[in-house]
Amino acid sequence: MTTRELLQKAKAAQESIAFxxxxxxxxxxxxxxxxxRRDKAEILAANKEDLAAAKGVISEVMTDRLRLDEKRIEExxxxxxxxxxxxxxxxxxxxxxxRPNGLVIQKVRVPMGVVAMIYESRPNVTSDAAALCLKSGxxxxxxxxxxxFCSNRAxxxxxxxxxxxxGYDPAVVSFVEDTAxxxxxxxxxxxxxxxxxxxRGGRGLIRACMEGAKVPCIQTGxxxxxxxxDGAADLLKGLSILENAKVSRPSVCNxxxxxxxxxxxxxxxxPLMKERLADKDGVQLRLDTxxxxxxxxxxxxxxxxxxxxxxxxxxxxxxxxxxxxxAHIAAHSTxxxxxxxxxxxxxxxxxxxxxxxxxxxxxASTRFTDGGEFGLGCEIGIATQxxxxxxxxxxxxLTSYKYIVKGDGQIR
Numbered sequence: 570m571t572t573r574e575l576l577q578k579a580k581a582a583q584e585s586i587a588f589x590x591x592x593x594x595x596x597x598x599x600x601x602x603x604x605x606r607r608d609k610a611e612i613l614a615a616n617k618e619d620l621a622a623a624k625g626v627i628s629e630v631m632t633d634r635l636r637l638d639e640k641r642i643e644e645x646x647x648x649x650x651x652x653x654x655x656x657x658x659x660x661x662x663x664x665x666x667x668r669p670n671g672l673v674i675q676k677v678r679v680p681m682g683v684v685a686m687i688y689e690s691r692p693n694v695t696s697d698a699a700a701l702c703l704k705s706g707x708x709x710x711x712x713x714x715x716x717x718f719c720s721n722r723a724x725x726x727x728x729x730x731x732x733x734x735x736g737y738d739p740a741v742v743s744f745v746e747d748t749a750x751x752x753x754x755x756x757x758x759x760x761x762x763x764x765x766x767x768x769r770g771g772r773g774l775i776r777a778c779m780e781g782a783k784v785p786c787i788q789t790g791x792x793x794x795x796x797x798x799d800g801a802a803d804l805l806k807g808l809s810i811l812e813n814a815k816v817s818r819p820s821v822c823n824x825x826x827x828x829x830x831x832x833x834x835x836x837x838x839x840p841l842m843k844e845r846l847a848d849k850d851g852v853q854l855r856l857d858t859x860x861x862x863x864x865x866x867x868x869x870x871x872x873x874x875x876x877x878x879x880x881x882x883x884x885x886x887x888x889x890x891x892x893x894x895x896a897h898i899a900a901h902s903t904x905x906x907x908x909x910x911x912x913x914x915x916x917x918x919x920x921x922x923x924x925x926x927x928x929x930x931x932x933a934s935t936r937f938t939d940g941g942e943f944g945l946g947c948e949i950g951i952a953t954q955x956x957x958x959x960x961x962x963x964x965x966x967l968t969s970y971k972y973i974v975k976g977d978g979q980i981r
Contacts, residue, residue, distance in 0.1 A: 790953030
């Protein structure tokens with residue numbers, strides 16, 4: 570089947586999901602979760618094929634993104650099931666206005682239609698994206714990367730099988746089996762067949778979609794996330810936050826890539842950081858000239874402050890207070906997530922107001938920028954744009970709205 574034929578089938582499947590009741594969609598979510606548990610042996614076998622093909626080709630950190638086990642499949646199932654407990658945005662009346670002429674105008678949430686997603690590596694994205702689309706009344710068209718092809722196909726097969734068993738058109742979850750660039754290009758240019766395109770992956774993928782898409786496209790972000798240790802920080806608290814943000818899962822977009830340290834506490838904090846991150850956790854530190862005056866490490870190149878490492882690598886820079894930290898973030902951030910660690914409320918207020926990213930933290934790890942942690946069940950991506958969706962995209966961000974106008978013979 571060509572990509573265009575697949576999209577035509579997906580478009581035709583809209584009616585199978587768009588007008589379902591909340592109760593029907595909630596039953597579907599629970600069934601999809603059980604289906605993943607039912608099919609875990611098939612999914613794990615497919616994942617082993619991907620892992621074997623990736624051996625020696627991608628880094629161990631990126632291999633961890635790819636790897637599935639029973640615990641991760643259970644987490645996938647729980648994420649899908651959690652959507653059943655969340656309010657259905659479809660049909661929600663945002664506002665009602667009664668005009669002097671008697672017209673009643675309602676702004677009502679509606680599904681987007683066909684949501685296409687181009688994504689890389691992590692196979693759990695397949696179940697998250699499909700479930701979010703279906704709960705919000707949309708058809709999901711999924712095109713994963715070649716590294717996770719077998720895993721993604723097995724997960725999509727499980728979801729389609731379950732949906733079809735409940736009487737849905739199986740094309741409500743459509744999986745693009747062609748991983749060549751041409752299929753991605755066809756999704757980007759599928760005017761009239763794709764209502765929203767969401768890229769999720771590295772900077773190259775996102776740029777290609779934003780520049781080449783002829784269909785509406787959400788800009789999700791690479792994560793050059795910063796943790797700033799202020800001069801008034803509780804240093805042990807800052808160390809814990811930084812370690813979590815960098816080490817807990819370095820291959821994800823909400824991991825810290827740059828640590829900024831106030832010169833007022835650099836002499837005290839940097840040796841603690843080196844002992845914890847470099848000596849204990851094996852993080853490679855890339856230091857600017859000022860930081861290198863306090864601890865040993867590799868010299869940072871100019872590009873290191875503009876790189877999403879997705880690895881055990883951290884760029885470190887000494888700054889002159891909160892204003893200098895905010896200025897550095899403005900120049901180098903991708904607009905994803907930034908954190909200030911401080912006990913000074915004025916410094917915190919300045920940082921939270923001036924930093925223009927999708928999520929800005931005070932004394933908490935950037936790793937919380939996640940749909941599940943934000944109470945959205947799971948997310949289809951982290952939007953870093955300012956128009957439309959921003960931050961973790963859940964059910965509400967996968968809907969649009971229309972105006973329903975009720976009258977009694979009014980004419981203009």
